[in-house]
Amino acid sequence: MQMFKRFIFSFLLTTLFACNGQQEKINGVSFVASRDVIDESHVNPVVKVNANYAAIMPFGFIKNLEHPEIIHNTDRQWFGETRAGAQQYIEELRKKNIKIMLKPQIWVWRGEFTGEIMMTSEATWKELEASYTSFILEYTNLAKEVNAEIFCIGTELELFVKYRPEYWFDLIKKIRAIYSGKLTYAANWDEFRRTPFWDELDYIGVDAYFPVSDEKTPSFEDCIEGWKTHKPIIAKMAKEYERPILFTEYGYRSVDFSGRKPWVSDHTMTDVNLEAQVNTTKALFETFWKEDWFAGGFVWKWFHKHDEVGGEDNPRFTPQNKPVESVIKDYYKIKE
Numbered sequence: 195m196q197m198f199k200r201f202i203f204s205f206l207l208t209t210l211f212a213c214n215g216q217q218e219k220i221n222g223v224s225f226v227a228s229r230d231v232i233d234e235s236h237v238n239p240v241v242k243v244n245a246n247y248a249a250i251m252p253f254g255f256i257k258n259l260e261h262p263e264i265i266h267n268t269d270r271q272w273f274g275e276t277r278a279g280a281q282q283y284i285e286e287l288r289k290k291n292i293k294i295m296l297k298p299q300i301w302v303w304r305g306e307f308t309g310e311i312m313m314t315s316e317a318t319w320k321e322l323e324a325s326y327t328s329f330i331l332e333y334t335n336l337a338k339e340v341n342a343e344i345f346c347i348g349t350e351l352e353l354f355v356k357y358r359p360e361y362w363f364d365l366i367k368k369i370r371a372i373y374s375g376k377l378t379y380a381a382n383w384d385e386f387r388r389t390p391f392w393d394e395l396d397y398i399g400v401d402a403y404f405p406v407s408d409e410k411t412p413s414f415e416d417c418i419e420g421w422k423t424h425k426p427i428i429a430k431m432a433k434e435y436e437r438p439i440l441f442t443e444y445g446y447r448s449v450d451f452s453g454r455k456p457w458v459s460d461h462t463m464t465d466v467n468l469e470a471q472v473n474t475t476k477a478l479f480e481t482f483w484k485e486d487w488f489a490g491g492f493v494w495k496w497f498h499k500h501d502e503v504g505g506e507d508n509p510r511f512t513p514q515n516k517p518v519e520s521v522i523k524d525y526y527k528i529k530e
Contacts, residue, residue: 342373380399386399387431400439412473479525504516
C-alpha cells in the first residue's frame with residue numbers, strides 16, 4: 195500500500211510538471227527592479243548563467259506595520275517597481291526565451307519585516323484587504339497580459355495570512371477568475387508549514403533561508419548535514435499536499451557564518467567569505483535539485499548591470515562576479 199501511494203504521488207507530480215510544460219527545473223534569478231529601462235545587454239548575463247526563469251518584482255509601499263494603505267504604481271517609484279517597468283523587463287527577457295514569475299512585493303518603510311504587518315481593528319483590516327486587492331489584481335492583470343508562467347500572490351505576509359485566512363481564499367478565487375497560469379505564495383522558511391491555502395495553489399512556495407550551519411566557514415559537508423533537519427519536513431509537505439516545492443527565494447551572503455541565519459541582511463556583516471557562500475549554495479543544490487517533488491528556485495538576488503555589481507569584495511547576497519556564480523551556472527546547465 196505504501197509503495198502504491200508513493201507511485202501515485204510521483205505520477206501526480208510528473209503529470210503536473212507535464213501540464214506545466216516543464217521539461218527541466220525552474221532555474222531562476224530574482225531580477226531586481228531598478229531606475230532603468232533594460233536591454234539585451236542586461237539580459238545576456240541571465241542567459242549566460244543558464245537561467246531559464248526570472249522573478250520580476252514590482253513593489254508596493256506601506257508606511258509602517260499598522261498602516262493599511264499600499265502605495266503602488268506611481269511616478270515616484272523606480273521604473274522597475276511599476277507596472278510599466280515590470281512589463282518592459284518581461285518583454286526584454288522574453289526575447290531571450292526567459293520564462294517569468296511575476297512576484298509583486300510589499301516594502302515597509304525602514305525595512306521592517308512584512309511578516310509582522312498587523313492591523314489593530316476590523317476597520318483597518320478591511321482597509322488593508324481592499325488596498326492589497328487593488329495592488330495584487332493590478333499585477334494579476336499584467337500576468338494575464340504578458341502570459342507569465344507563474345504568478346506569486348504574496349511574499350512573507352504571515353500575520354496577514356494567519357488572522358485573515360478567509361480573505362486569502364477569496365483573493366485566490368478572484369485571481370483565478372482573471373489569470374489562468376500557475377499560482378504560488380512565497381512563505382518564509384519558518385512560515386510555510388502554517389500557510390492554510392496550499393491546496394488552492396500550484397506550487398508550495400518557500401523563501402528558503404533555513405539555518406544549516408553555525409560554522410564561520412561552513413563546509414559543504416556541514417551544510418549537507420544541516421539540511422537533514424529541514425528536508426524531511428519539506429518533502430512531507432510536498433507529499434501531503436501533492437504539490438511540488440518551489441524555492442521562491444534562496445541564497446546566501448558571501449560572509450562569515452552565512453549558514454547560521456541566512457535571512458539576515460545586516461549591513462554590519464562585512465567580513466567577506468566567498469568559500470562560505472559557495473559551500474552553502476552547493477549543498478542546497480545537492481540536497482534538492484535532483485528530487486522529483488522539487489520544482490526549482492530563484493536565487494536572491496540578480497542586478498541588471500552585471501559588470502558593475504557583486505565581485506569578490508562584496509558581502510551581499512548577489513552571486514554576480516563571485517565564485518558562486520560558476521556553481522549556479524553549472525547546476526543550472528540542462529543535464530542530458
